[in-house]
Amino acid sequence: NPALRRAFVTIDNWLIGQEWTNFQNTAVLPESADFIGAAEGTVFARQVQVRYTRGPFSISVENPETTVTPFSGGARIIADDSSLPDFTARYAVAQPWGDLQFAGLLRQLKYQNPATDIDSTATGWGLSASTKIKVGAKDDLRLMVTGGEGIGRYVGLNFSNDAVLDASGELDAIGVVAGFAAYRHVWAPGWRSSLIWSAQKVDNDTSVTGLAVNRSAQSIHANLIWSPVTAFDVGAELMFADREIESGASGDMTRLILFAKYGF
Numbered sequence: 001n002p003a004l005r006r007a008f009v010t011i012d013n014w015l016i017g018q019e020w021t022n023f024q025n026t027a028v029l030p031e032s033a034d035f036i037g038a039a040e041g042t043v044f045a046r047q048v049q050v051r052y053t054r055g056p057f058s059i060s061v062e063n064p065e066t067t068v069t070p071f072s073g074g075a076r077i078i079a080d081d082s083s084l085p086d087f088t089a090r091y092a093v094a095q096p097w098g099d100l101q102f103a104g105l106l107r108q109l110k111y112q113n114p115a116t117d118i119d120s121t122a123t124g125w126g127l128s129a130s131t132k133i134k135v136g137a138k139d140d141l142r143l144m145v146t147g148g149e150g151i152g153r154y155v156g157l158n159f160s161n162d163a164v165l166d167a168s169g170e171l172d173a174i175g176v177v178a179g180f181a182a183y184r185h186v187w188a189p190g191w192r193s194s195l196i197w198s199a200q201k202v203d204n205d206t207s208v209t210g211l212a213v214n215r216s217a218q219s220i221h222a223n224l225i226w227s228p229v230t231a232f233d234v235g236a237e238l239m240f241a242d243r244e245i246e247s248g249a250s251g252d253m254t255r256l257i258l259f260a261k262y263g264f
Helices: none
Strands: 007-011 014-020 046-054 057-062 066-069 077-079 086-095 098-113 118-135 139-149 163-165 171-173 175-188 191-203 214-229 232-245 250-262
Touching: 066 098, 077 098, 098 163, 098 171, 118 163, 118 171
Parallel strands: 066 163
Antiparallel strands: 007 014, 014 046, 046 057, 057 086, 066 077, 086 098, 098 118, 118 139, 139 175, 163 171, 175 191, 191 214, 214 232, 232 250
């Protein structure tokens, strides 16, 4: 089941194709044994887009797919019915102490189902701020906070959906707040560690979503990574994580990850 990750062309200030969403700041993703690491708290999406960049400012129009929770819960509905693309804007500030980025997202949420006579739209919006701050000669602190309504597909690997259908078949955008903090310390040449905390909280209206939907999740990671040669990493990471649904039921996990990675 092959998947296309990134495929785009750039012409002057324009980017056209599939790439990381302009709403995301990949430069602040923590170094982790897991591909994403701070999964619950980060903006993370790759999709088709047209982006224009001029200096520190970039805007884009992107794929508008909407994920929907049925009334009272159930299997996720993936709708590709929007008549408008998602709009994003991002501004980046680079300073000697590090960098800072602000991003915004405005989107149309839409779901049509002729069989049930549903044709509903809603508005989604989101704001995100992220930074990487230099600490001393080699260490750094990485932070991201994101919030909004109707942005679940963009945050935390779609931990919550963008919207829910109410009893009359109308879409109601779901609110989300998420973020992470990570500190990276270099012990010696080739040796480094990251301590990562990541979390997400969903603002569900349980009268329409039901009690089986995700309410919150968080995780803590600590790792040690060694690069014996350029582009080759080996390491270990310990992760503690928990998740809770609206009924109050919860679960937790402890995982030890051993890994080797070659970057090219």
